[in-house]
Structure formats: structure tokens, C-alpha cells
Amino acid sequence: MPEPDRSTVTEPEVIRLHDVCRVFPAEPPVHALSHVSLRVRRGDYLAVVGPSGSGKSTLLNTLGLLDRPTSGSYELDGIETTGLRDGTRTRLRGHRIGFVFQSFHLLPRRTVLENVMIAMIYGGGPRSGRRDRAEAALARVGMTHRANFPPERLSGGERQRVAVARAIVRQPSLLLCDEPTGNLDSRNTGLILDLFDELRDQGHTIVVITHEDQVSERADRRVRIIDGTLTEG
Numbered sequence: 001m002p003e004p005d006r007s008t009v010t011e012p013e014v015i016r017l018h019d020v021c022r023v024f025p026a027e028p029p030v031h032a033l034s035h036v037s038l039r040v041r042r043g044d045y046l047a048v049v050g051p052s053g054s055g056k057s058t059l060l061n062t063l064g065l066l067d068r069p070t071s072g073s074y075e076l077d078g079i080e081t082t083g084l085r086d087g088t089r090t091r092l093r094g095h096r097i098g099f100v101f102q103s104f105h106l107l108p109r110r111t112v113l114e115n116v117m118i119a120m121i122y123g124g125g126p127r128s129g130r131r132d133r134a135e136a137a138l139a140r141v142g143m144t145h146r147a148n149f150p151p152e153r154l155s156g157g158e159r160q161r162v163a164v165a166r167a168i169v170r171q172p173s174l175l176l177c178d179e180p181t182g183n184l185d186s187r188n189t190g191l192i193l194d195l196f197d198e199l200r201d202q203g204h205t206i207v208v209i210t211h212e213d214q215v216s217e218r219a220d221r222r223v224r225i226i227d228g229t230l231t232e233g
């Protein structure tokens with residue numbers, strides 16, 4: 001039997017949103033997401049673009065299990081999440097999703113290594129080997145040489161690389177990034193995008209929310225959201 005052609009092997013779906021609506025109660029009600037369907041397979045690298053107020057953060061909060069749809073379904077790794085209790089959703093989030101935000105969110109009076117290890121302390125999981133795994137994550141983002149620095153002594157681009165290390169240290173199914181280069185100059189933006197390319201090549205699944213063309217052009221796939229409606233391409 002010949003080896004199957006890897007390009008034709010169908011990867012499992014990490015994200016499956018079906019007909020999701022999110023309505024915020026107001027007068028009149030705000031339809032922040034309107035009948036959104038989206039599938040993301042393992043290893044996909046997707047950019048979500050759209051103007052301010054279009055529903056990007058609402059979509060990110062939904063995908064990150066920080067918010068629940070008003071209607072519709074959301075399967076993460078094949079698990080229907082909309083009806084799960086809060087505690088189950090929190091555990092699922094901790095195990096399967098790594099977040100990267102615009103403003104890094106590193107703890108100031110901790111070293112770079114401690115900042116990455118903290119993701120494992122709060123996330124539970126085995127105690128042994130935390131340091132090794134944190135060091136391995138720092139190596140993957142090229143920050144080994146800064147392991148004992150406090151975040152204040154790092155550049156913005158370096159801080160974001162540490163935040164990425166923290167996001168991937170538990171080997172999440174999904175890396176969710178909200179304007180990850182919003183606080184970076186163009187050179188550091190390029191370095192973070194190079195890092196995303198490497199992570200994608202290592203098999204990570206990446207969803208990046210952005211309004212910057214420099215960022216969305218690098219992804220393998222783009223969807224656009226306007227007034228809560230998602231369109232591909």
C-alpha cells in the first residue's frame with residue numbers, strides 16, 4: 001500500500017460554529033453575531049478581519065468560551081459547548097485554548113520563566129516537569145536567553161513572544177489571538193508573524209483577529225465580519 005498523500009488527509013475540526021447568533025439586550029437589541037457558521041480544522045491558520053464594532057471581540061469571546069451564543073451551536077474538538085456548565089467550560093478553556101492579547105498581560109514582579117510557569121499552576125495538571133515545559137516553550141519562541149529577566153526589561157515584541165510561550169505551554173488545540181500585534185511596530189509585528197508561521201508548521205491551529213493587512217495577509221485563510229455577519233475570503 002502506498003503512503004496516503006498527506007495533502008488529502010482530512011484533519012479533524014477544532015472549531016465548528018453552526019448558525020451562531022449573539023444578541024445583546026438593549027433598546028433596540030444589538031445583533032453582534034448573526035447566523036455565523038465557521039469550521040476550522042487542525043493546523044489551519046485563519047485571520048478574522050473586520051472594522052471596529054463588527055463583532056470580532058464577540059466572536060473571539062465565543063470561540064474562547066468566555067461568552068455563550070444566544071442561539072446556535074459551538075463544538076470545540078467535537079465537544080458541544082453551549083450547554084455545558086461554567087466549571088466545565090472553564091476547564092475546557094484551560095486545557096484546549098491558549099490566548100494571546102494585544103496587551104501581553106505579563107505579571108510584572110515575576111521573571112519571564114515564572115510567567116510561563118504560572119499558566120500551568122493555574123491550569124492544574126501535573127506538577128513535575130513544569131519548569132522543563134516552560135523552558136521548552138520559551139525555546140520555541142526564541143526567548144531562552146531572557147528566562148530570568150523581568151518583563152519590564154523586554155521590548156514589546158519580546159513580551160509578546162513570552163505571552164505566546166505562555167499560551168502554548170499546555171499544548172492547546174487552539175491558539176486564539178486578539179490583535180496580537182496591535183502594540184507592536186512593523187519590525188516586531190514581522191517577528192511575531194514569523195513565529196506564527198513556525199507554530200503553524202509545528203501543527204498548531206491559529207485564529208488571529210486583526211484589522212491589519214500585514215497580519216491577515218500572512219494567514220492561510222481569511223474571513224471577514226461586518227455587522228455580525230461572516231463571509232469567507
Ligand code: ADP
Nearest residue numbers: 024026030032051052053054055056057058059
Ligand atoms: P469589535 O470587536 O469588532 O470592535 P464587538 O464584538 O466588541 O466588535 O462589538 C460588536 C457590537 O456589539 C458593537 O455594536 C458593540 O457595541 C456591541 N456590544 C458588544 N458588547 C456588548 C454588550 N456587552 N452589551 C451591548 N452591546 C455590546
Ligand code: MG
Nearest residue numbers: 053056057058
Ligand atoms: Mg474588539
